[in-house]
Amino acid sequence: MIRLAGVNKTYPTGSGPVRVLRDVDLTVTAGERVGILGRNGAGKSTLIRLISGAELPSSGLIERDMSVSWPLAFGGAFQGSLTGLDNLRFICRIYGVDPADKIPFVADFSELGIYLREPVKTYSSGMRARLAFAISMIIEFDCFLIDEIIAVGDARFHEKCNHELFVKRGDRAMIIVSHNAAYIREHCSRAAVLVGGELHSAPSLDEAFAFYDQQTALAA
Amino acid sequence: MALERHSAGVTLAQSWQVQRRVIWALILREILTRYGRHNIGFVWLFLEPMLFTLGVTALWTATKSIHGSNLPIVAFAITGYSSVLLWRNMPSRCVGAIAPNLGLLYHRNVRPLDIYASRLVLEAAGAGMSFVFLVLFFHFIGLLDLPEDLLQVAAGWLMLAWFGVGLALLLGALSEFYETVEKLWHPASYLLFPLSGAAFLVDALPSEAQRYVLMLPMVHGVEYLREGYFGSAMIAHYDIGYMAAWNTLLTLLGLAQTRRVSMTVVPE
Secondary structure (H helix, E strand, O other), X not given: OEEEEEEEEEEEEOOEEEEEEEEEEEEEOOOOEXXXXXXXXXXXXXXXXXXXXXXXXXXXXXXXXXXXXXXXXXXXXOOOOOEHHHHHHHHHHHHOOOHHHHHHHHHHHHOOHHHHHOEHHXXXXXXXXXXXXXXXXXXXXXXXXXXXXXXXXXXXXXXXXXXXXXXXXXOOEEEXXXXXXXXXXXXXXXXXXXXXXXXXXXXXXXXXXXXXXXHHHHHO | OEEEEEOOOOOHHHHHHHHHHHHHXXXXXXXHHHHOOOOOHHHHHHHHHHHHHHHHHHHHHHOOOOOOOOOOHHHHHHHHHHHHHHHHHHHHHHOOOOHHHXXXXXXXXXXXXXXXXXXXXXXXXXXXXXXXXXXXXXXXXXXXXXXXXXXXXXXXXXXXXXXXXXXXXXXXXXXXXXXXXXXXXXXXXHHHXXXXXXXXXXXXXXXXXXXXXXXXXXXXXXXHHHHHHHHHHOOOOOOHHHHHHHHHHHHHHHHHHXXXXXXXXXXX
16 A cells, blocks of 8 residues: 655745645555546656655655555666666666566567667667666566656557556556546546645546546636 | 655665665666776776876875975875875765766665765775775885784774765765855865875974864874874874764764755656
8 A cells, every 4th residue: 555644745946935745645555546637737746756755755644565666757767878788787786686587578678689788878769768668667566656658659669568567567556647638547447636736536537537627727 | 744654564674785785786887887898997996096196106206295204205105195085085976976866866765875875885995995906016016014003004094984984975965955065175175185194294293283283183094094004103193082073973964964865855
């Protein structure tokens, strides 16, 4: 289970502190797939970083008693001067996994071939995205955090990613943040809407979408 | 108050295991990014400080540097400059160290302290290897006697390394909040070098000057190290308790500021 209770996040800015998240409560149980809808700047990425533990809340409680991934589909915290393989080994070392078992999968899935042994800075953005996704799949977690993964690759690769994530890992919990209602509808069983740093839970997917549409219309 | 709770029963031993794993991964990554796999690679780790020390040794020998004693210049330069490397390079490597590694902080187990720790371990290893290899090299060509008291030399070196660690943590963490730290550290380290005891023996100074120079903690470490090295050939002035107090204070302040960085840092 993951539980957030009364979570606040404030960032200092040149014009005073800005409260990005207000009293956020959220509970995600094993195997559950929760979508979090929000427009740009609603605080989605901040929320997912707090859930992952990469960043700490200003106040409030965050409990995790299942293993939680890093926020997937960030461009990849790659060191440009290192090869794809070195970056892969680094992630394996951090999580205590033997890289030897994982190299064939990453080579095959990312379709990088000989480029796996070239510095990441020589990669195109598509190659980076493929490597990032492949590396995300080598460490197993009980809960995957997915930040706008929709941006990854062409249609065929997108299909491969969906299969790897949603079919092969269909039994895992997932928290997906997106501004795209259709994507959430396709993959989630429950959704909440983030507006101005406040998280509004909805009893059903349809109600969440209705609320999101209403908020989007209000803002337009 | 922000709370982080992992109810999965994480013991201290498990956390330490994770910490070690992360620091080791960061060390290997740092070696690869800094020195690459090509030509001599990680040998640069100790070759670079060796070249520095050799250069200074050559300069001081050529100018017959007046250091106020009849100790051999080679020995004097190696013991002095090896200690400067510790307290000067450690902070230099930690100031601004978070920014290039912001992306790594996406991984929960990578904390700012791990980034500092990996860099500090590398600096200490480089400076230590350089010191040992130079002593052995000059000993084999007959220009240098081995230390009289190996244990005291090691203890002095460790005190200097500890001072470097404390100073590096404090300045590194503060540099995340105040840009001026980086700007001021360069001139400060440059100006501290001639005062640090590396280039003179405290005993050779007038007693008024001794009083002031002994306010600098690293002077005590260098004097202690040199007494271990040369023993009876010199009169050393030091108070290891005074230096330990400084080291403790710097380390605690450094850890507190590093914690502050951890609380506020925003991954890329």
